[in-house]
Amino acid sequence: MIPLSWYLIVSACLFCIGLYGVMARRNAVAMLMAVELTLNAVNINLIAFWRYNNPGEPIGVAWAIFVLTVAAAEAAVGLALIISIYRQRDSVVAEELDILKY
Amino acid sequence: MQILFIIISAITLVSAVLVVSVRNLFHAALYMMLSFLGVAALYALLESGFMAATQLLVYIGAISILVIFAIMMTRRLMQTTESPFNSQWGMSGFVSASLFVLIGAIVLQVYPLDPAVAGGAPPAEELVTNTVNQLGVAFTSADQLVLPFELASVLLLVALVGSIIIARPDVEAEVEDES
Numbered sequence: 001m002i003p004l005s006w007y008l009i010v011s012a013c014l015f016c017i018g019l020y021g022v023m024a025r026r027n028a029v030a031m032l033m034a035v036e037l038t039l040n041a042v043n044i045n046l047i048a049f050w051r052y053n054n055p056g057e058p059i060g061v062a063w064a065i066f067v068l069t070v071a072a073a074e075a076a077v078g079l080a081l082i083i084s085i086y087r088q089r090d091s092v093v094a095e096e097l098d099i100l101k102y
Numbered sequence: 103m104q105i106l107f108i109i110i111s112a113i114t115l116v117s118a119v120l121v122v123s124v125r126n127l128f129h130a131a132l133y134m135m136l137s138f139l140g141v142a143a144l145y146a147l148l149e150s151g152f153m154a155a156t157q158l159l160v161y162i163g164a165i166s167i168l169v170i171f172a173i174m175m176t177r178r179l180m181q182t183t184e185s186p187f188n189s190q191w192g193m194s195g196f197v198s199a200s201l202f203v204l205i206g207a208i209v210l211q212v213y214p215l216d217p218a219v220a221g222g223a224p225p226a227e228e229l230v231t232n233t234v235n236q237l238g239v240a241f242t243s244a245d246q247l248v249l250p251f252e253l254a255s256v257l258l259l260v261a262l263v264g265s266i267i268i269a270r271p272d273v274e275a276e277v278e279d280e281s
Binding site: 025048 | 104115124152201236261270
């Protein structure tokens with residue numbers, strides 16, 4: 001007997017940890033890893049609501065699968081961008097990436 | 103069940119904290135895999151076997167390996183002398199913590215925390231098999247999810263091609279070097 005609120009609290013905690021990672025980390029790869037954590041938190045929420053409110057319809061799982069697809073695409077493109085930036089600037093620290101600024 | 107849930111959640115959250123705080127990025131990636139494993143176990147607790155398997159395949163199998171490759175290809179990442187946080191880490195912590203308090207307060211307003219009051223998930227017969235069947239039907243029926251499903255496949259293809267083009271070295275410069 002696990003109440004729905006427990007899942008929601010865990011998911012909120014995971015989301016906030018990921019948010020902190022995105023805002024506070026200097027390294028771009030670490031920021032991407034934190035983004036993956038937040039997307040996982042969203043998926044926990046979707047699956048928990050599906051299981052507790054509407055387990056007869058597959059729409060909650062379908063949403064979670066689409067989130068997963070977009071997360072995979074985001075990871076691939078993001079890491080490709082980081083590698084490309086690393087080739088040009090020899091750095092992946094987010095503060096040092098200021099080409100668009102000047 | 104509750105003890106199992108608490109243990110799994112604790113593993114997930116502690117390794118997530120380590121992901122955002124550990125200095126060595128390679129260790130952070132390994133902790134990230136552990137955190138993903140915890141989330142897969144949470145899916146299994148929610149009787150969503152399909153999502154648990156997909157989580158294992160996509161996140162632990164593919165995304166983690168991609169991240170580890172990126173870490174290994176960018177040399178200076180392994181350096182462990184300088185601080186892993188930028189100057190606004192205090193403010194970020196405050197914002198994240200207050201967001202957590204806000205979400206938690208709203209959740210507790212709507213859903214009670216006490217298991218005796220809230221109760222567990224509604225019983226569902228043969229949920230795992232039924233869900234996979236329904237998903238297969240929904241993803242291929244013209245009046246349901248076939249359009250988003252096809253769009254997702256196009257998105258994956260575009261992301262794949264795009265990341266190859268972004269990440270490969272400058273071809274024109276190489277040709278000029280050779281000539």
